[in-house]
Amino acid sequence: MRFIRAVWLWAGSGAVIEGSAALFWQRRSDRPLTDVTVSCGRNLRPPRNPNWPIRVRRRVVNEFWTVRWNRIVTVRTEYAIAQLLPTAGPALLDDAVRRRWVTVDQVAEVHRAVSSRGSVVRGTILAAAGSGAISEAERILHRSLRAAGIRGWRANAAVNLGSGRRIGDVVFEEIRLLVEIDGFAFHTDHERFEDDRRRQNEFTLAGWTVLRFTWWTLNQEPDRVVRDIQSTLSRLRDR
Template sequence: MDLTSLLRAQGGVVTTAQAERCGVAPRTLRRWVREGRWNTPYPGIYRDGSHRFGPRARIRAVALWGGESGTVAGPAAAWWYGLLDCAPAIVTLILPRTTSRRPRRGVCVRRRDLEAADRAVHDGIALTARPLTVLEAATAIPDGAAFLDRALQRRWVTFDAVYAAWCRACGATGSAQVRRLLVAAADRAASEAERRLVRLLRDAGIGGWELGYRFGPYELDLAFPAARVAVEFDGWAWHTDVARFRNDRRKGNELVLAGWTLLRVTWHDLETAPGRVLAQIRHALGNGR
């Protein structure tokens, strides 16, 4: 590729090595800088002054400066994926722990060794993979909880994937905050699952149920007391909360020992197979409706 084409493809920024491969010697680049035609936003990165240095060019310049081991992260990565409307003023760049590169103006350098599953290449630059990007952006922007909800609802990522990314990132800066966001998102998902099931039951003409039914020291998500049938929503919060997991299992055991039928319903069940959910409930109720 010639230099003109490369500059057009990369928003006007190139590395010294890229320019050399296009036949432009380093001394020529330095001369262009002295003449004011070009500038150097970061060491080893050159910019043709005739190109606008907008967010896209700026983030690409940071990625090129980071080299093969650098990874753009956080809101900048989210914007590059198209998940955020506005690019951040500061670009987060993750570098391996062994690097000694100093932070530069407009760049937040974080040293951390990423697993292969947490890196991706999108439109020519290395970014954190979408699940990790969503998590880290959610901790960095003002309304991170809403952003995480939107990412899950629009299927930009799955909860399994973001949970796995959080597990790999445990101990990293912000991982405790991410955990809180995940638990809150799971609780909101459970509330929506509850509303969906209630609509299904009403539309099907199935009555006799109660929300938040008390069973000893426990509260059941939805219950048919007369038929001793309990419906519990299997959300994701228990993945990040051991106490919640243990409490749910104790509650389930107590229900079975007391002669109840326990059904567990997931968000996926309600979204993809609502008819099957209704059929299971009808079977458990024993009325065949």
């Protein structure tokens, strides 16, 4: 914490702490910092000291996107999250919304106002967060399974278990393989969360193998998802 303050003081008038350091200063993150990013309107050269990992951006952050927090100036929480989304992925947004630090609309406002590297990835995450991430992930999975020539599955299929009928996202009933897709946690209330866990336990107790993938993994690495499913299918058919 002292190091962040020292960087802000070193950068001088108009300095703004950004990104992960801003979240750390606001106690929105407890991850170890690899560097501190500061913006200012002057051309500053960081000291060449490995114990002082400073990144300087020569730019002026609009005052609207800044806040004075515990005696230093940082970007607002939603701004910092928007900056980090392309590299941190959807888990950062999911966690921030669940903890009620920000709303999706607030981060989307930053996205619309500020053009920066990673805008396409950030836009994809925000679009999914505001609507049907699961639906899109299901479509990606179905297309990927068909393209790989994988057959014997049904989508959103009812399965008779000892406890009653349960719906699976993708069901390979003959070999008892269930593939489930997880979206944003903040889309799920506590009752739904508990029911999802009970449902998975019921499938497992009935002798099913359950694979779970996030919509983000399906979006970014569909080939890996298909390989994992193919490997599981081979193992289950050989036993």
